[in-house]
Amino acid sequence: MENLERSLAEHPFLKDLSSEHVKLLVGCAKNVRYAAGEILLREGEDESQFFLIRQGTIAMEAYRPGKTPVCVETLGAGDVLGVSWVLEDDGVRAGMASTLDARARESVLAFVLDGECLRKKMSADDKLGHALSRQLLSSVYQRLARLRLQSLDVYG
Amino acid sequence: MVELWTPPPGERAHTMVPRMLRVDRVIRELPDIVTLVLDSAPMGGFRFGPGQFNMLYLFGTGEVPISISGNPVEPGDLVHTIRAVGQVTRPMCQVKRGDMLGVRGPFGTEWPMDDARGKDLLIVAGGLGLAPLRPAIYHALHHRSAYGRVIVLYGTRAPDSILFEDELHTWRGRFDCEVDITVDRAPTDFRGHVGVVPALLDRFSFDPDRTVAMVCGPEIMMRFTARALTKKGLPREAIWLSVERSMKCGMGVCGHCQFGPTFACKDGPVMRYDHIFRLLDIREI
Amino acid sequence: MESHAPWQVGSKAILSVTGLGDLLGRLWAGGRQVVGPVVRDGAICLGPVRTIADLPKGLTDEHGPGTYRLKPRGDEALFGFTVGQHAFKRSILLPEVALVQLRRKGRDVEVEPATPKTQPLALLGVRACDAAALGIQDKVLCGGPYADSDYEARRADVLVIAVQCTNAASTCFCASMGTGPHLSNGFDLALTELLSPTHRFLVEVGSPAGATLANQLELTPVSEGDLSDAKTAEQAALTQMGRHLETAGLREKLQQNPDDSHWENVANRCLSCANCTMVCPTCFCTTMEDRTDLTGDIATRIRRYDSCFSEAFAYVHGGSVRPTVRARYRQWLTHKLSTWVDQFGSLGCVGCGRCITFCPVGIDITAEAKAVGAPARTG
Numbered sequence: 001m002e003n004l005e006r007s008l009a010e011h012p013f014l015k016d017l018s019s020e021h022v023k024l025l026v027g028c029a030k031n032v033r034y035a036a037g038e039i040l041l042r043e044g045e046d047e048s049q050f051f052l053i054r055q056g057t058i059a060m061e062a063y064r065p066g067k068t069p070v071c072v073e074t075l076g077a078g079d080v081l082g083v084s085w086v087l088e089d090d091g092v093r094a095g096m097a098s099t100l101d102a103r104a105r106e107s108v109l110a111f112v113l114d115g116e117c118l119r120k121k122m123s124a125d126d127k128l129g130h131a132l133s134r135q136l137l138s139s140v141y142q143r144l145a146r147l148r149l150q151s152l153d154v155y156g
Numbered sequence: 157m158v159e160l161w162t163p164p165p166g167e168r169a170h171t172m173v174p175r176m177l178r179v180d181r182v183i184r185e186l187p188d189i190v191t192l193v194l195d196s197a198p199m200g201g202f203r204f205g206p207g208q209f210n211m212l213y214l215f216g217t218g219e220v221p222i223s224i225s226g227n228p229v230e231p232g233d234l235v236h237t238i239r240a241v242g243q244v245t246r247p248m249c250q251v252k253r254g255d256m257l258g259v260r261g262p263f264g265t266e267w268p269m270d271d272a273r274g275k276d277l278l279i280v281a282g283g284l285g286l287a288p289l290r291p292a293i294y295h296a297l298h299h300r301s302a303y304g305r306v307i308v309l310y311g312t313r314a315p316d317s318i319l320f321e322d323e324l325h326t327w328r329g330r331f332d333c334e335v336d337i338t339v340d341r342a343p344t345d346f347r348g349h350v351g352v353v354p355a356l357l358d359r360f361s362f363d364p365d366r367t368v369a370m371v372c373g374p375e376i377m378m379r380f381t382a383r384a385l386t387k388k389g390l391p392r393e394a395i396w397l398s399v400e401r402s403m404k405c406g407m408g409v410c411g412h413c414q415f416g417p418t419f420a421c422k423d424g425p426v427m428r429y430d431h432i433f434r435l436l437d438i439r440e441i
Numbered sequence: 442m443e444s445h446a447p448w449q450v451g452s453k454a455i456l457s458v459t460g461l462g463d464l465l466g467r468l469w470a471g472g473r474q475v476v477g478p479v480v481r482d483g484a485i486c487l488g489p490v491r492t493i494a495d496l497p498k499g500l501t502d503e504h505g506p507g508t509y510r511l512k513p514r515g516d517e518a519l520f521g522f523t524v525g526q527h528a529f530k531r532s533i534l535l536p537e538v539a540l541v542q543l544r545r546k547g548r549d550v551e552v553e554p555a556t557p558k559t560q561p562l563a564l565l566g567v568r569a570c571d572a573a574a575l576g577i578q579d580k581v582l583c584g585g586p587y588a589d590s591d592y593e594a595r596r597a598d599v600l601v602i603a604v605q606c607t608n609a610a611s612t613c614f615c616a617s618m619g620t621g622p623h624l625s626n627g628f629d630l631a632l633t634e635l636l637s638p639t640h641r642f643l644v645e646v647g648s649p650a651g652a653t654l655a656n657q658l659e660l661t662p663v664s665e666g667d668l669s670d671a672k673t674a675e676q677a678a679l680t681q682m683g684r685h686l687e688t689a690g691l692r693e694k695l696q697q698n699p700d701d702s703h704w705e706n707v708a709n710r711c712l713s714c715a716n717c718t719m720v721c722p723t724c725f726c727t728t729m730e731d732r733t734d735l736t737g738d739i740a741t742r743i744r745r746y747d748s749c750f751s752e753a754f755a756y757v758h759g760g761s762v763r764p765t766v767r768a769r770y771r772q773w774l775t776h777k778l779s780t781w782v783d784q785f786g787s788l789g790c791v792g793c794g795r796c797i798t799f800c801p802v803g804i805d806i807t808a809e810a811k812a813v814g815a816p817a818r819t820g
């Protein structure tokens with residue numbers, strides 16, 4: 001347990017959290033290894049789990065009938081995957097299922113945190129809720145900014 | 157008679173007259189990108205610094221500024237890599253072995269290979285921007301012990317538009333050179349990264365105190381790459397970009413390449429980010 | 442003391458009107474083409490001046506934003522006007538010139554540099570503003586590590602026969618730019634035209650070549666009266682000068698205000714016609730173009746004037762860096778009155794006012810420069 005706590009605290013997503021807050025999250029987390037080719041999240045699936053990627057590459061892929069599948073983004077160590085679990089209990093969750101397949105391109109090591117468990121902890125502790133929401137917004141915004149640039153087709 | 161304004165001491169060149177050199181090899185890199193190898197032996201080889209460019213002339217058509225993409229250590233071959241995109245470059249990409257092209261140059265500033273000695277080199281290229289950086293990579297690998305880490309990060313549209321792919325593989329295979337590629341989108345069997353160059357930067361850790369970054373690509377890509385590098389702690393003084401503007405003379409007398417108070421042809425193309433970051437934020441400058 | 446000591450640099454003397462004719466004759470006889478003011482199509486242009494009959498006798502020019510008219514002066518003055526649309530640059534930085542000729546023979550291409558066919562020049566009637574402009578272009582085109590060899594060849598043998606300005610226009614602001622109206626150097630001979638009691642010229646020798654020339658002319662010693670007449674005449678130019686440009690802080694102000702709303706204000710009036718750049722005596726931008734003969738085997742590389750007001754000027758593969766008139770006007774004004782200092786150590790404007798006069802919509806560089814970065818306008 002102490003090992004899990006220490007390595008959780010080292011993940012870039014959680015590194016700004018206080019040690020008490022990290023300790024609170026340990027109960028929601030497990031350490032999982034995915035084999036190459038394994039799907040972590042499938043298009044249309046609920047994002048009920050939060051992935052903190054520790055190692056390996058995950059390809060975000062779209063399946064297109066009649067065309068070859070396409071990868072539009074790769075995620076790696078330090079990135080996170082699946083964030084809409086955070087909205088579950090305030091009734092606004094609609095259309096927030098995964099838009100793409102997340103496939104382990106090689107062996108992937110990740111912390112998997114249960115969304116419901118996280119939500120409970122966040123409701124019980126406003127400060128934790130605030131800290132985690134802030135991290136989530138920052139990460140989502142960074143991803144959004146990058147995807148906007150990516151959509152520009154700058155290389156001509 | 158009124159005296160002419162006296163030029164500064166040193167050699168002055170009068171070079172509106174091209175030297176005609178023969179095309180020795182034509183390498184089709186990508187559907188719209190061609191590398192032309194000119195035989196510079198008749199003029200005793202062609203010396204240039206990494207980052208410099210030539211004005212290339214196609215008979216009866218016109219002249220365009222093209223960065224030299226060859227090996228500065230092998231001055232016999234004069235190498236340019238050209239994208240067929242404009243009125244001059246489109247027919248220029250159609251030339252055959254044995255045809256002649258006019259050359260004026262070399263012009264412009266160089267990548268800071270001397271200033272970067274003893275430092276880690278972070279070479280970030282986007283699209284055709286790898287061509288002006290290739291001489292810097294050749295230089296660094298030739299003088300390998302002069303530098304710390306050599307990191308080459310390359311972004312392009314898709315796996316089928318990777319320039320100099322074989323060489324990227326060769327460099328990646330060396331123990332002393334880190335190479336990584338990112339594309340905007342890819343088939344699922346692609347093994348590199350998919351995403352923008354700043355995302356790729358995040359996958360690397362480098363020491364901001366001992367890294368010199370050389371960035372070349374579309375201006376927008378350089379803008380967001382340079383910003384991402386400063387966010388990672390690199391001082392602006394350690395970031396170098398290669399600026400592209402219209403040029404008719406290459407030597408500061410035609411006025412076309414003005415970029416704020418600078419002339420891209422003689423103050424550039426390679427410029428230090430702290431000198432130009434404000435200019436890069438001015439629209440239509 | 443009937444015989445004068447040889448005239449030297451700094452000497453002043455009196456030249457009669459016929460003496461000026463004699464000077465012209467000697468210059469032509471010495472193989473020199475004299476380029477100066479001539480009347481053409483209702484304007485004072487620059488052209489060959491063989492005799493004093495070619496000069497715009499008894500004429501003056503009325504300037505205003507977008508307005509230019511010749512008017513009779515009611516006297517015999519030969520230099521009684523200010524400036525026309527031509528600047529002397531057109532004799533040195535030619536509007537169009539062949540630089541290289543190439544011949545295709547099979548797969549070979551032979552290169553023949555076009556050696557400039559230069560004739561020694563004498564520029565007659567150069568005002569202080571235009572003399573300053575020549576100096577600025579010398580620095581731009583010959584001052585760097587590379588020189589424009591065609592310009593340099595043409596510039597190598599040019600006599601400047603200046604005229605002290607005694608007739609400023611409402612569009613003039615050389616005093617603001619520190620270039621005039623009095624010309625104290627940069628000439629071989631400088632004439633001050635004096636109209637009464639007799640029509641004559643005060644001549645000042647500005648260079649050894651000017652002294653050599655002076656010593657071939659019939660000059661008479663200058664009197665206190667001549668000097669005081671010249672002073673009065675020159676004073677007139679200062680009082681007539683119609684415009685002012687505040688240059689203190691101008692360089693910084695323009696570079697710091699690229700997004701000022703006034704740029705859009707000018708763009709709404711500017712036709713992007715490039716007239717201002719064509720009449721400007723310091724604008725130096727050129728482009729290169731290829732012309733081939735009918736067989737396609739001979740190509741000539743032509744250099745010709747270009748303008749930052751054309752959309753193609755800043756074309757980088759795929760499009761122009763400055764697609765809007767707003768950006769192009771900003772480029773021109775900011776270059777002229779700001780970045781020129783960074784590039785060449787001086788402002789790029791000499792205050793001749795041509796761009797104001799010959800702008801078809803009367804855009805006034807002094808007013809626009811003042812308005813950019815000014816505190817918020819009301820109403």
